Amino acid sequence: MSASHEATERRHSPWLVLATLCLGFFMILLDTTIVNIAIPDMSADLDASLAQLLWIVNAYVLVYAVLLITAGRLGDLYGPKQLFIIGLVVFTLASAACGFATTPGQLVAARIVQGVGGALLTPQTLSVITVIFPSEKRGAAFGVWGGVAGVATVTGPTLGGYLVTDWGWQWIFFVNVPVGVVTVALAAVVMPNLKLNRRHRLDWTGTLLATAGLFLITYGLIEGESHHWGRVWGAITIPMVIGAGVLVMVAFFAHQYATRAKEPLVPFSIFSDRNFSLMNWVVGAIAFGMLGLFLPLVIFLQSVIGLSALQAGIALAPMSVLTMFIAPFAGRAADRMGGKWILFTGLTLWSLGMGLVVWLARADAGQWSLLPGLLVAGTGLGMTFAPLQTIAMRDIVPRMAGAASGLINTSRQLGGVVGSAAVGALLQARLATELPQAARDQAGTLPPQYREQFVAGFSGASSGSLHVGAGQTGVSLPPGLPEQARQALAGAAERAFREGFTHAMRLTLILPLAVLAAAAISCLLIRGRARTPTPEKDATPAAVGG
Numbered sequence: 001m002s003a004s005h006e007a008t009e010r011r012h013s014p015w016l017v018l019a020t021l022c023l024g025f026f027m028i029l030l031d032t033t034i035v036n037i038a039i040p041d042m043s044a045d046l047d048a049s050l051a052q053l054l055w056i057v058n059a060y061v062l063v064y065a066v067l068l069i070t071a072g073r074l075g076d077l078y079g080p081k082q083l084f085i086i087g088l089v090v091f092t093l094a095s096a097a098c099g100f101a102t103t104p105g106q107l108v109a110a111r112i113v114q115g116v117g118g119a120l121l122t123p124q125t126l127s128v129i130t131v132i133f134p135s136e137k138r139g140a141a142f143g144v145w146g147g148v149a150g151v152a153t154v155t156g157p158t159l160g161g162y163l164v165t166d167w168g169w170q171w172i173f174f175v176n177v178p179v180g181v182v183t184v185a186l187a188a189v190v191m192p193n194l195k196l197n198r199r200h201r202l203d204w205t206g207t208l209l210a211t212a213g214l215f216l217i218t219y220g221l222i223e224g225e226s227h228h229w230g231r232v233w234g235a236i237t238i239p240m241v242i243g244a245g246v247l248v249m250v251a252f253f254a255h256q257y258a259t260r261a262k263e264p265l266v267p268f269s270i271f272s273d274r275n276f277s278l279m280n281w282v283v284g285a286i287a288f289g290m291l292g293l294f295l296p297l298v299i300f301l302q303s304v305i306g307l308s309a310l311q312a313g314i315a316l317a318p319m320s321v322l323t324m325f326i327a328p329f330a331g332r333a334a335d336r337m338g339g340k341w342i343l344f345t346g347l348t349l350w351s352l353g354m355g356l357v358v359w360l361a362r363a364d365a366g367q368w369s370l371l372p373g374l375l376v377a378g379t380g381l382g383m384t385f386a387p388l389q390t391i392a393m394r395d396i397v398p399r400m401a402g403a404a405s406g407l408i409n410t411s412r413q414l415g416g417v418v419g420s421a422a423v424g425a426l427l428q429a430r431l432a433t434e435l436p437q438a439a440r441d442q443a444g445t446l447p448p449q450y451r452e453q454f455v456a457g458f459s460g461a462s463s464g465s466l467h468v469g470a471g472q473t474g475v476s477l478p479p480g481l482p483e484q485a486r487q488a489l490a491g492a493a494e495r496a497f498r499e500g501f502t503h504a505m506r507l508t509l510i511l512p513l514a515v516l517a518a519a520a521i522s523c524l525l526i527r528g529r530a531r532t533p534t535p536e537k538d539a540t541p542a543a544v545g546g
Contacts, residue, residue, distance in 0.1 A: 357370045
């Protein structure tokens with residue numbers, strides 16, 4: 001590389017590079033939650049059932065999760081700058097395709113490609129931060145990165161609410177296009193061309209096993225209720241599909257252990273660091289709880305209590321504002337005093353706050369009924385992301401930065417996809433019980449000749465065909481009804497849906513709350529003092545031209 005080129009590379013501040021990385025990372029993570037606020041509008045506009053909506057949410061996160069570690073290896077092989085830019089381009093083009101989709105199938109396909117782009121980009125952010133910042137400033141940089149992760153996750157519903165209400169659901173994807181173009185231009189100019197001296201091999205067998213196993217488990221969870229947890233293809237049942245996924249994942253970990261002397265997808269040696277291992281579990285649990293909580297809550301705000309997407313986003317905004325305000329202070333405090341007790345307090349408040357949200361959720365709730373719980377939750381969430389990332393990465397040597405980056409982000413996304421799928425499956429199962437019961441309670445207000453048909457309509461609504469769009473009640477009224485009967489049936493259907501969904505949601509959300517509480521307790525095992533990492537000869541990055 002020429003001296004002039006090297007001088008150009010060194011002219012850019014690491015903080016400017018960090019800002020560029022965080023801009024791309026923010027856009028990628030935003031898409032894990034911004035879609036949730038648009039679910040009711042998508043359901044109505046695309047005529048998508050609840051099961052199809054779960055695939056629209058999970059297709060992106062699933063592909064994103066299973067490719068992260070491989071993308072980290074590719075960054076080590078070909079340079080993080082190249083992979084970061086390629087990922088941005090793929091993600092931006094796929095975002096445009098999402099906006100132009102006219103059927104649920106088209107949208108799911110475009111979301112899959114989005115996931116590929118996001119996976120190529122994300123691991124490069126942490127590996128570059130680890131390399132370009134000296135150890136004494138790395139904690140602060142990780143704090144900024146972690147704060148961006150938190151802010152992106154919680155601002156999705158608010159920003160999405162504005163876009164959906166004023167522009168249409170398509171614009172939650174179109175907005176990525178100009179941001180992606182700007183970020184590509186910045187990355188081309190300010191990012192250094194870095195490579196670690198060590199060469200890596202790709203574990204394609206591990207990648208295929210992980211992808212197949214996670215797909216089977218997720219498919220079984222999402223499609224289970226619509227197939228009555230029975231047959232799905234011939235003699236193959238949903239439990240068999242999930243069981244096969246678990247067996248494939250067991251084979252994946254056996255393969256990883258058997259190839260540990262080479263370079264497996266998951267380097268087991270990195271888990272000898274207790275803090276890193278704990279934070280992988282904690283970040284997965286946070287994502288499990290967050291996506292698991294937001295999906296039913298957004299449907300509740302719009303389809304049950306009748307808020308617009310913008311009103312629902314504004315209702316959630318106080319949590320986002322508090323998180324953004326508190327996150328930088330939490331990051332700096334973690335640098336000074338360690339993050340153990342900050343993280344424990346944050347997770348405890350986040351769990352208690354969301355528990356209060358669930359307790360306050362009623363079918364007759366208003367826009368601000370959930371505010372006390374959201375304020376407590378936002379305070380806690382602001383205290384989690386930055387300390388978590390600092391604790392996870394502070395003892396990781398630069399040689400392992402790519403693998404560690406891929407693992408921590410994989411844990412985050414796997415937690416999200418399993419949480420969304422598990423909570424979605426549990427919600428569908430609860431709706432199968434609660435909706436018919438609510439319909440029976442309301443049937444007494446109807447003329448006798450309509451009661452049996454009314455209850456039967458709700459009894460079948462949860463089997464893959466339930467629609468949860470704003471203004472929808474989960475069932476369609478039969479044609480040709482007299483106007484008076486139609487009005488009576490519509491009113492009873494609305495009341496039944498509101499009561500049935502609210503009861504189902506409150507029982508369902510016990511699961512993510514329990515996972516969050518377990519994550520908070522596990523923070524007590526964090527090692528308080530960081531060990532001094534042993535210097536490694538191959539830890540120094542080499543800048544490469546081109």
